[in-house]
Amino acid sequence: MREPNATIAAWADHVPAGVRVLDVAAGGGRHAQLFGARGCAVTAVDRDVAALRALAAPSLEILEADLENAPWPLPDRRFDAIVVVDYLWRPLLPTLAASLAPGGLLLYETFAAGNERFGRPRNPEFLLHDGELCDFAATHGLEVLDYRSGAVGEPPRAVRQRLLARRPLTDRDAARCADL
Numbered sequence: 001m002r003e004p005n006a007t008i009a010a011w012a013d014h015v016p017a018g019v020r021v022l023d024v025a026a027g028g029g030r031h032a033q034l035f036g037a038r039g040c041a042v043t044a045v046d047r048d049v050a051a052l053r054a055l056a057a058p059s060l061e062i063l064e065a066d067l068e069n070a071p072w073p074l075p076d077r078r079f080d081a082i083v084v085v086d087y088l089w090r091p092l093l094p095t096l097a098a099s100l101a102p103g104g105l106l107l108y109e110t111f112a113a114g115n116e117r118f119g120r121p122r123n124p125e126f127l128l129h130d131g132e133l134c135d136f137a138a139t140h141g142l143e144v145l146d147y148r149s150g151a152v153g154e155p156p157r158a159v160r161q162r163l164l165a166r167r168p169l170t171d172r173d174a175a176r177c178a179d180l
């Protein structure tokens with residue numbers, strides 16, 4: 001099992017124990033395991049769930065779904081935290097924002113423009129634009145708790161963007177965020 005992404009591990013303390021967590025494009029389940037070990041009720045979605053099934057974690061809900069060519073598999077569900085790492089499908093972003101419960105957190109990190117200098121992904125479709133996650137948060141009334149963007153590693157080996165954002169508890173809070 002790969003180590004969890006360092007940013008997600010650092011932010012994990014913001015997610016209360018025992019809450020509902022969605023791991024989008026969960027891959028081998030390293031973040032599903034991270035939050036499962038913290039007593040969270042984790043739902044992991046991926047189009048290839050073989051590695052998730054191999055985890056044999058009875059409390060883990062595994063959903064096999066193509067997030068790009070099929071309807072969203074969790075239309076009536078809300079989550080207290082949503083984790084996305086190394087995956088970008090822009091049409092899904094509004095759905096992720098809408099799937100956050102009031103007070104829910106979005107923990108997102110993936111590659112950004114400029115990464116093509118270092119390696120894959122190079123396709124702009126899979127690289128965030130400058131400030132894109134911040135703009136996304138503003139558009140959907142999410143409060144930005146942490147945001148970083150730029151080259152990572154010494155010497156630099158990738159360009160990444162990361163966002164920790166919260167859905168406000170009430171519409172009034174959302175309006176206040178939009179005014180900031």
Ligand SMILES: C[S@@+](CC[C@H](N)C(=O)[O-])C[C@H]1O[C@@H](n2cnc3c(N)ncnc32)[C@H](O)[C@@H]1O
Binds near residue numbers: 026029030046084085
């Ligand atoms: C680079 S891996 C990241 C996995 C995981 N988030 C992590 O950080 O370890 C990208 C994941 O996206 C999944 N994926 C790619 N396209 C998908 C799609 N259309 N629907 C669902 N999952 C998809 C892949 O199966 C893969 O597990």
